[in-house]
Amino acid sequence: MATFSDRLPSRHDIYLLFGACVLPVQAQALFSYLNEFPSLLRHMTVWDALSAGAYSFTFALFESLVLLLALALLAILLPARWLKDDFASKGSVALYALLPWLVYSLSTEIVSWPRYILLSAGYLLLLSLLYLLLRRVGVTAGSIKALLERVSLLAYLHVVLDVFSLLVVIVRNL
Amino acid sequence: MSWPMNRREFLKMGLGLLASLAVPWDRAAVTARTHPGSQRPPNVLILVFDAFSALNASLHAYPRQTTPNLAQLAARATGYHRHYAAGNFTNPGTASLLSGTYPWTHRTLQLFDSVAKPLAGNSIFREFAAAGYRTVAYSHNLQALSVLEAFRPDIHQFIPLQELCLLDNHFSDLLFAKDYNVAVWQERLFHGADRIHARSTSLLLRSLSQKIWSAQVRSLEARYGELFPRGLPKMHDQIFLLEDAVDWLASNLPQIPQPFMVYFHVIPPHGPCNPRREFVGLFDDSWRPPHKPRSFFPQGPSDELQNYHRRQYDEYIAYTDAEFGRLYRSLERAGTLDDTYVVVTSDHGELFERGIMGHFTQTLYEPIVRIPLLIFQPGQSKRKDVYAPTSCVDVLPTLLHAAGQPIPDWCEGQVLPSFASEARLEERSLYVVEAKRNRKYRALTKATVAIVKGPYKLVHYFGYPLHQDAYELYDVDNDPEELNDLYESRKELAQPLRAELLSKLEEVNRPFA
Ligand SMILES: [Zn+2]
Numbered sequence: 001m002a003t004f005s006d007r008l009p010s011r012h013d014i015y016l017l018f019g020a021c022v023l024p025v026q027a028q029a030l031f032s033y034l035n036e037f038p039s040l041l042r043h044m045t046v047w048d049a050l051s052a053g054a055y056s057f058t059f060a061l062f063e064s065l066v067l068l069l070a071l072a073l074l075a076i077l078l079p080a081r082w083l084k085d086d087f088a089s090k091g092s093v094a095l096y097a098l099l100p101w102l103v104y105s106l107s108t109e110i111v112s113w114p115r116y117i118l119l120s121a122g123y124l125l126l127l128s129l130l131y132l133l134l135r136r137v138g139v140t141a142g143s144i145k146a147l148l149e150r151v152s153l154l155a156y157l158h159v160v161l162d163v164f165s166l167l168v169v170i171v172r173n174l
Numbered sequence: 175m176s177w178p179m180n181r182r183e184f185l186k187m188g189l190g191l192l193a194s195l196a197v198p199w200d201r202a203a204v205t206a207r208t209h210p211g212s213q214r215p216p217n218v219l220i221l222v223f224d225a226f227s228a229l230n231a232s233l234h235a236y237p238r239q240t241t242p243n244l245a246q247l248a249a250r251a252t253g254y255h256r257h258y259a260a261g262n263f264t265n266p267g268t269a270s271l272l273s274g275t276y277p278w279t280h281r282t283l284q285l286f287d288s289v290a291k292p293l294a295g296n297s298i299f300r301e302f303a304a305a306g307y308r309t310v311a312y313s314h315n316l317q318a319l320s321v322l323e324a325f326r327p328d329i330h331q332f333i334p335l336q337e338l339c340l341l342d343n344h345f346s347d348l349l350f351a352k353d354y355n356v357a358v359w360q361e362r363l364f365h366g367a368d369r370i371h372a373r374s375t376s377l378l379l380r381s382l383s384q385k386i387w388s389a390q391v392r393s394l395e396a397r398y399g400e401l402f403p404r405g406l407p408k409m410h411d412q413i414f415l416l417e418d419a420v421d422w423l424a425s426n427l428p429q430i431p432q433p434f435m436v437y438f439h440v441i442p443p444h445g446p447c448n449p450r451r452e453f454v455g456l457f458d459d460s461w462r463p464p465h466k467p468r469s470f471f472p473q474g475p476s477d478e479l480q481n482y483h484r485r486q487y488d489e490y491i492a493y494t495d496a497e498f499g500r501l502y503r504s505l506e507r508a509g510t511l512d513d514t515y516v517v518v519t520s521d522h523g524e525l526f527e528r529g530i531m532g533h534f535t536q537t538l539y540e541p542i543v544r545i546p547l548l549i550f551q552p553g554q555s556k557r558k559d560v561y562a563p564t565s566c567v568d569v570l571p572t573l574l575h576a577a578g579q580p581i582p583d584w585c586e587g588q589v590l591p592s593f594a595s596e597a598r599l600e601e602r603s604l605y606v607v608e609a610k611r612n613r614k615y616r617a618l619t620k621a622t623v624a625i626v627k628g629p630y631k632l633v634h635y636f637g638y639p640l641h642q643d644a645y646e647l648y649d650v651d652n653d654p655e656e657l658n659d660l661y662e663s664r665k666e667l668a669q670p671l672r673a674e675l676l677s678k679l680e681e682v683n684r685p686f687a
Contacts, residue, residue, distance in 0.1 A: 028377040035373060036363055043284035043614040048356050055350075055360030056375040063379050099377075106381030109388070172353040 007076045009087030014072070016088035016148040019155030020095060021067040022060075026158040029060035051172060054165035061162035071095065089144035097127050215577045216552055217514040218302070218435040219427065220569070221501075222271070223494050224264065224315055225444035225533055227523030228257065228544040229654075230484075230491055238457050240491040243499030244518065248548055251516075252558040252592050256650070257547035258565050258626060259522040262608045263533050264317035267521030267545075267566065268439065272298050272325065274570030274585035277607040278618060278682040284610050286317060286362065288324040288355050296584050298570045299328035302435035305579045310430060312337075313439040314419070316344060316358070316410050318521065322437075323347075323354040331430075335412065338419050341394055343387050343411030365411070387411065404486075405448045409441045416442050416497045424504040432513075433577075439521070442494040445532065447486040449493035457488045463527065464655055470641050471536050472529030484526035502550075513552050515576055517569060520545035536608055538624045538633050539656055540648075543606045549590075551576070560591045563626045565604040603627045603674060612637075617683035625675040626650075632661075632671040634679075645672065 009017075033056045040049040071091045075083040083090050101123050110116045228234045231241045233248060234255055260270030261277050269275075269282035269289050273296050280289040280296075289296075299309045312333040313319045319335060326332055336342045350357030366374040374380040394413060398406055406413050419440050427436065442449075463484070465477060475483075498518065505511050523542045524533055533542050547564065549572070567587030574581050575589045588594075588602070609621035620637030629651035635644040647661040647668045661668050 025377045029375040032366075032373045032375040033363060040359060041613070042611075043287045044356070044359075045615075051353070051356050052359040052363065055357055056363055059360070059364060059376060059379070063376060066379070102378060103381070106378055106385060169350070169353075172356070173350050174352070 007080070007084065009072065009075050009084050009091075013087035013091075014068070016145065016152055017071060017091040017095075018064065018068050018159075019152040020088070020092035020148055021064040021071075022155045022158050022162075023151065024096075024099060025060050025064045025067065026057070026155075026162070029056045030158075032056075051168060054168035054172075057158075057162045057165035058169045061159070061166060064162075067095065086141040086145070088148050089141040092148060093144065097130075214513070215305070215307075215433045217433050217510075218307075218517070218573050218577065219423075219505075219514055220271075220298075220435075220437045220517045220519070220573075221498070222268070222318075222437070222439040223443060223498070223518070223520050223546075224318070224439065224441050225522060225524045226491065226494070226520035226546055227525075227541045228255075228520075228546045229523065229541040230488055231546055233546060233548075236488075237461055238459070238488050240457075240488050241495040242492075243495045243502070244546070244548065247499065247502055247550070249557045250554050251548045251550040252554070252560060252590075254547040254549075254560045254564045254590070256561060256563045257519070257545055258563065258604055258606055259520065259543050259545045260566050260606055262522050262535065262538055262542045262606070263610070264315055264521050265321055266607060266609075268318045268321045271519070271521065271566040271569055272321065272437070274298070274567045274582075274587045276567060276586055276605050276682075277609065278605075279586060281614050282321060283607075283612055283614055286320045286355070286358055287614065288320045290615070291324070294324045295328070296582065297325045297328060298435065298437070298573070299325045301570070301574055301579060301582060302577070303328045303330065305574075305577060306433070307577075308431045308434040310434060310436040311439075312419075312422075312437070314338065314409065314412060314414055314441040315439055315444070316412070318439045319347065320355055320358060322439075333422075338422055339412045339414045340406065340418075341387075341390055341413040343383065401451055402448055403451055403454055405446065407442055407448050408446060409444060412441075414441070416440060416494065420497050420501045420504075423501055424508070427505060427514075428508045428510050435573075440494075442497075443487060443490040443524075445483075445487065445490070445524075447483075447490035449490045453489045453493040453496070455489070456492055457485050464657065466527045466655065466657065469528040469530055469535075469537050469539070470635060470638075470644065473531060473535070474529060475531050480526040480529075480531055483531055487524060487526065511550065511552065515552065515573065516548075516550040517573070518546060518548040518550075519566065519569065521566075536611070536622050536635065536638065538606050538608055538622055538631075540631075540650060540654065543624070549593075558592050562591055563604050563628070564590055565626075601628050603678075605678070615686065617686040618679060623675065623679065625671055625678070627671060627674075630667060630671060632668060632675060634672070634675055647671070 033053045037049060040052055071094065075087055101120065230236050231244065232239045233241045233245045233253065259267040261267045265282045265285060265287045266277040269280045270277060273280045273289060273293070275296065277283055280293055282289050303309050309329050310331040310333070311322050311329045313322055313335070322329065335344060335347055344361065346354055346357040346361045363375045364380055391413065395406060407416060419438065423438060430436065462481060522533055523545055525531065525535060525539060525542045527541065528539065530537060535542065565587060568590045571581040571585050571587050572590040572593050575593055604626040606624040607621065609618050611620045612618050622633060622635045624631055624633045629649050631648050631650050633646045635641040645661045645668065646659050647664065648656045649660060
């Protein structure tokens with residue numbers, strides 16, 4: 001009988017997918033924070049302004065973990081072949097494919113549901129076409145995984161920054 | 175008791191109070207209640223109604239009857255008719271009130287800013303706590319919360335923001351209380367520091383939390399829609415009822431160990447102006463304020479739009495005034511006023527003129543810097559009126575004086591006229607400082623500063639790209655609407671004020687040179 005741990009994706013896949021989750025979340029946090037940094041300096045010491053960033057990066061770490069956990073939960077619940085097998089490549093494709101739709105859906109007040117459903121259907125169609133195109137040019141789970149391996153170093157540099165930020169936040173609130 | 179029940183009671187009570195205004199006041203009953211003269215020092219209650227312009231109060235001769243309760247209760251108070259805030263928005267205004275110092279000293283210059291850390295001990299809370307008082311504070315306003323956080327070690331009872339909110343989306347005060355003034359900026363960045371463009375540091379969580387928030391707001395507004403047809407009172411991500419704050423004070427104040435010094439900062443009449451039903455449309459009249467020339471820093475709205483918003487603001491003042499009346503009478507019934515000084519004031523005013531709406535501006539026109547100040551002394555049965563210019567930095571020394579405490583030497587204010595043992599009628603200079611574009615710990619090089627002396631107010635704009643070194647001079651006594659700028663025509667008046675202001679600026683800038 002399959003145990004719970006059998007339903008979990010491989011550790012290395014989780015490691016790679018977490019890197020993929022970190023990148024967009026971190027980019028948003030970093031970009032917005034740097035944008036505000038000069039205005040923070042108007043009324044804060046440099047250390048306090050950097051600490052405000054530490055809070056943002058701690059939240060980015062939390063947000064990345066939420067994304068990873070959501071994908072892991074899906075991998076556990078769905079048939080293994082849908083997401084659990086090749087978790088890193090399938091998960092990252094699902095994440096990046098759905099992210100624009102998620103950002104749009106959450107940040108927009110949906111006034112007309114028929115319009116929203118139509119837009120969503122159009123987006124799904126676009127994704128399907130993109131998928132077929134990628135298959136045709138020979139993009140495979142393996143090649144996506146290889147790409148993830150390459151960007152994981154960059155992603156985990158951000159994770160180090162986030163963990164350090166978390167420590168800063170803890171120390172400041174002791 | 176369920177909420178709808180409470181709201182109906184409020185409504186009934188509000189209508190009852192309005193009706194009671196028509197009944198002659200029982201003065202005998204009031205004068206009979208004298209200060210007991212016990213050995214215990216008097217209590218102090220400071221009530222700050224945010225963004226309350228004295229120029230929109232009928233108490234100060236505004237044509238619309240916005241403050242019938244304050245006007246009536248002023249019969250037992252000392253009213254200051256030319257009282258100035260020290261800044262033109264919450265942070266500097268509140269910090270000056272609570273520290274008795276000007277913004278160039280306490281350095282609370284920006285939004286969500288607070289006093290310079292080494293000065294956190296220079297506060298009304300520290301002084302009263304040292305005198306054996308129980309200190310209590312509450313603020314609906316996140317900006318004032320930033321100011322209060324710096325004084326928190328001297329506040330014995332800090333009432334959480336959430337306690338008097340129907341709905342609240344703020345988390346920094348709960349999660350990061352020990353580092354609030356930095357954490358609040360992360361929260362501001364999380365929500366998108368500039369709400370218009372809303373560039374959040376969060377990719378998805380913020381939008382998700384906004385979705386949940388909107389659903390909660392819709393459900394609340396459906397529940398209270400009948401009582402608050404224009405929407406519920408709110409600011410930032412806080413939705414609240416002024417009635418709850420009043421109820422809290424009415425029921426909790428008598429329980430606080432005495433002597434107490436309580437600071438209560440509520441949002442109304444700060445916009446959005448969403449009063450209770452009976453105040454909506456109260457001033458749908460034909461009255462129009464005089465047309466005024468555009469300021470140096472116009473924001474664009476037409477006179478018509480300004481007057482529309484002014485009317486809503488006036489309604490909100492009337493609602494605030496009614497709630498104050500309810501609180502006063504409730505405290506009176508409980509006997510709390512027998513030994514409590516009650517101070518009614520604000521942190522800054524509001525503008526609906528010269529192409530400016532609200533108080534996010536670099537200007538220091540009278541409506542934005544003139545605030546009410548009424549001090550109800552225990553046992554006072556006669557009205558006193560003070561027409562000399564006074565400042566919010568005077569409140570701290572006055573209350574300490576009233577409590578028989580020494581006045582610290584760092585305080586820049588003076589004991590207010592009518593409280594000092596000898597009348598201080600000599601002319602002195604007051605200041606108002608707006609420097610939200612200046613760096614906190616740098617000399618003031620981009621700011622607007624006003625000096626008020628006798629009937630005159632000289633305003634100096636400096637360091638702005640289009641206004642490097644500009645001045646305005648008004649005779650506020652004879653030209654209260656500030657329609658005639660005397661700077662060019664009355665050089666003999668302007669020059670000494672200008673010299674005094676520049677010398678003061680040089681003095682306060684010296685530590686940052
Ligand atoms: Zn304010």
